[in-house]
Amino acid sequence: MRFALSPEQRDFAAALDELLAGSDTPGVAREWADRRCEPGRKLWRDLADLGVWGLLVPEDLGGAGAEPADAVVALEACGYHAVPGPVVETAVVAPRLLGGDELAGVAAGESMATVAIPPEVPRALDADVADVVLRLDGESVTRVPSDVDPGGRVPSIDAARGLFPVPEHGVPLGAARPHAVEFGVLGVSAQLVGAARRMLGMATEYAMQRRQYGRPVGQYQAVKHLLADVTVRLEMARPLVDGAAVTLASSLDPPGADVPGAGAAAIVRDTSAAKVAATRAALLAARTSLQVHGAIGYTAEHDLGLWLTKVRALAGAWGTADAHRGRVLTAVRGGHGG
Template sequence: MRFALSQEQTDFAASMDHLLSDLDMTAVIRAWTVGEHEPGRKVWHALAELGVTALVIPERFGGLAATAVDLVVAFERLGYHTVPGPWVETVAVLPALFEDESLEGVAAGEKLVSIANPPHVPYALDADIADLCVYVAGTDLRAGTPTSALSSVDGARRLFAVEPGERLGVADDPGRAFDLGALATAAQLLGAGQRLLDTSVAYAKQRRQYGRAIGQYQSIKHLLADVATKLELARPLLYAAAVATGSPVRTRDVSAAKVAAGEAASLAARTGLQVHGAIGYTAEHSLGLSLTKVRALVGAWGTPAFHRRRILEALV
């Protein structure tokens, strides 16, 4: 068995990197934070042209019918570049909830979808600008109406309380939909953690103290090496979970990936602050965009305690 990404998957990730690196993502994120969504919408449409929004949608609705591994490849890059918006809900979760003509608009990048799935996803992300808001109540799908806005540690994650309304239908597989949401979030965490590591390494090479780059000191090298190790140990768990999305061990593997990716990204965030020093705490520095994203995603689509409990139950 070949445990490596295909050339097509590697090229797809490179295409996303090339596109997002050419954009001023810091400006896009800051605009999204203050409610200016047009720059973020342009990024959404640009990624839709690459096929990101159509990944796991069936071909009859204009999708690519790709695998969960392809989904993870894409969401790792979305996390690396801290792309704002309800990507998990629209691209990963919705196609697993139901299949009808509305997915055509999602595949084309014309529809943004927000989803509340209590108790583990009690609030809907970006429900104020979503073209469709879905409230998952067990196997029932209902139209959601956003009520009050809530604050988040990540300013670019605009959360809303939602009231369930008109019945939309029956969920195809709500358990699998939730697991795909957790898997995509784990991929975002891994990508964000890698971005924090890369940023910290670059800073350690150019920041000088006592006549030497701080990256030459053993203490800094050890900190960064620990992060690199943690990320590399989480990556195979993430891709193993993607392969297992259709197997009986799906919940165990997805939870293991979510916990491992969250721990690795959290370590990358703490180390990034240590390496950057006081400048890393400033609102003006772009490091904070990844720091707050990690902090928010660790508890999104299931808390670490919930996922650890699922692992324990699966093993016992």
Template sequence: MRFQLSPEQRQFSASLHDFLAGADTASTARAWAAGEHDRGLKLWRALADLGVFALLVDEELGAGPVDLVVAFEALGYHAVPGPLAESAAVAPALLTGDRLAALAAGDLVATVVAPPHVPLALDADVAGVVLDLTGADVAAGDPEVVRSIDPARRLFRVPAAPAAETAAFDLGVLAVAAQLLGAGQWLLDAAVAYAKQRSQYGRPIGEYQAVKHLLADVATRLELARPLLYGAAVAGDTLARDVSAAKVMAADAAYLAARTALQVHGAIGYTAEHDLGLRLTKVRALAGAWGTGSFHRTRVLR
């Protein structure tokens, strides 16, 4: 099958990257992790103005899962915080009426809890609604905070019944897989740029064959994951199988990108002030979000 993004989709991707590149998302993510949400919510509304939260809501846009993947690659690349997959991918399949309109406009933040694969509600303290996969509201009450490896992912233990895997669940998986691929691409780009700057023995380390091989391996893994991701977006009746395959490949590729970027950067990559850390922790957290690798591999096999 021959697949290519339309000119409109490429323009949408470029506009998101241009906007987010100037939005200082790194500082926004750090503020979000500290419990300061004003900047993040302002960014949320700006993304709504660009149509991110209306992709699966507004039929006049003519958008679908492919457009969702385009958006979430950009969101993952720039480490945008918040329950993005829950609000832009899952909640549109669960909400109706005024709440759906508010979601598309960026006036409502939604999160989802769906044990066993989504046992914790992301950012339940910020969300205006907590849903299960049937579309029912879940009473958050005073939820227990659970620490995540990614400080920008604030997880809350909210009582909810086990949920079956639905089309809404698969859209959440698809969105997270796209975020992982975007984060992996940022890590590769950062590692390549640093390899051109950092010198050892009078030469940039990027000139050494061993470093070139490390970076080439990451580029190959990312490029192998991308067709699976977009293939899942157009899969239709086989969405469950294909989206699980895409999640496995995107998570593995992003994890390799994270390890390699850290190796290339050396000690500076361990510092909390470096933006590398925002993606390292996010990749590790998203790899297990919306279903572990073991679950998705078993699903493909089944």
């Protein structure tokens, strides 16, 4: 299998980068962490204008009817720019759980959705801010009350992430479409790749600014090796994420890609392998960027901290690397691990 971005996807990525680069996303993330969410809401509406939240929504509901590979482009950009909020839940999971007017509202950027899927996702991200709070138990989708108690927030290493337990009672919405968990895993993997790219870029730039013994530290071979290791790890992860998107496309109805024989085991195998590789790349990028920046990287004022904490949180979100290694093992042995 070979995967390359189409000209349309490259243009989409460029438009997203232009929007997000001019939106002060570090400032938006800090405001979001303090629960001053209007800047984040505005950014959400701007992303809706580019079609981000409707990528996987059918055209008859106002979406683009696109494929998971298009969502990977968007979510990688969100990870690169540290966009706060239930990005994965709204962009790629909600279309597997909702329908009708509620899904049309998500596509239009009018509704922000979040979800809890025990045991993989035991708490709902930013349920105090989201307009639609869902719970998935097996194949049953329930819409639960969105007026959560702010005092029930579970602390996260990433201050911008608010995690909330959700009740089991609510309004039944019927059965979910297949592979909602795998879509979430793919989305988080794409975010991790984007965050890793950003930290690698920050470390490379700072290595040419920081001087020791009269020379930029980036001229020292040891630092070059550190940055090269991150680059290699990242280049190993991206094809797995892209490949998982292509495999997941085969689960759409009608199929969004020609992937013969991509059943449940293949989908679990590929999405879990993508999460493992993306997590490894992002954690290495975080460690290396902190080494390159030195003490300044530890400070709350430096933007690097936003990505360091986000990566640590995303590494365990939608399943740890160890859990996904187990899913890969189960899948290759003939099960589907779900």
